[in-house]
Amino acid sequence: MVVRAVSNPLALAVLACLWERPMYPYEITTTLRERNKEDSIRLNFGSLYAVIKALEKNGFIVVDRVEREGKRPERIVYAITEAGDRETTEWLRELLEAPAKEYPAIETGLSLLPLLPPAEVSHLLRARLASLDRDIAERERSTQAALLQRLPELFMIEFTFKLAMLRTEREVIAGYADSIDAGTLGGQQTWAQMHRLLAEGHSKADVLRRLGEIVDGEVSSTA
Structure with a gap:
């Protein structure tokens, strides 16, 4: 680079x-x-x-x-x-x-997702989906208007690329939200237990220690 x-x-x-x-x-x-x-x-x-x-x-x-x-x-x-x-x-x-490493805000949010409880994360992701749906719908209408004006594809290329990226993001985010709602996201039980313990008043240090023991035990059992 x-x-x-x-x-x-x-x-x-x-x-x-x-x-x-x-x-x-x-x-x-x-x-x-x-x-x-x-x-x-x-x-x-x-x-x-x-x-x-x-x-x-x-x-x-x-x-x-x-x-x-x-x-x-x-x-x-x-x-x-x-x-x-x-x-x-x-x-x-x-x-x-040359592909470049970028740092989208949603990627940062997903990387720190366990800090919030599963139910709240699901709610936030569903809200994001609603925003994405509105954005996608508006862009689809704009695309159709542009096609009706017979604009060459060359002049719409970054617009259609963005639309494709939004559709892909929507699909992935919807998948995460569905998995959380179904309780099937890998590691979700440990994640949910962490927030149950925090809600009961346990200290973060104590909760993290307990979760570390649980994760170590799960890794040992599968080794």
Whole structure:
């Protein structure tokens, strides 16, 4: 994995806009929003200016010209450099070719799931499913509208990818919730016992000691 001088994904979006033609910052923002890139790239005006300054500092973009219309403030128009052009294509190739370790919030939540009791986790996962269902339904409607407008698939590709990822997440989360409700998730009995003991007033240290003995005994019996 290449360590990039400017690694914020918004920087790549800026470079992609300037790859087309010189633009001023507000025009870059408008272009990204018109193309619905906010769904895949975190965009805010404050971050945009910081990214632009970083790209300029590293020689990927330069000031092309300064414009002024009437009494309006000056507008700085930026253009991509040859180095910026190379950075854009190399960065894009890397993103498409090499899987990168990402840290989705749901993955963090699932990794710490035993801290909450099973019934509460099930309730929270069911609430997440409801949110996912609403998101998926809205995206499906948008996809159909786009198809009716006969937009080429190329211009919908990140949208359909996101929809596929949401559907997969929904399937997996539903499976976890169903297993918890049925009491069939591996290790759930120990997990439930931990929270029963905590609810009875046992200390965390005592509960963890007991559970450690139970787990050690289960491992020994299967060895």
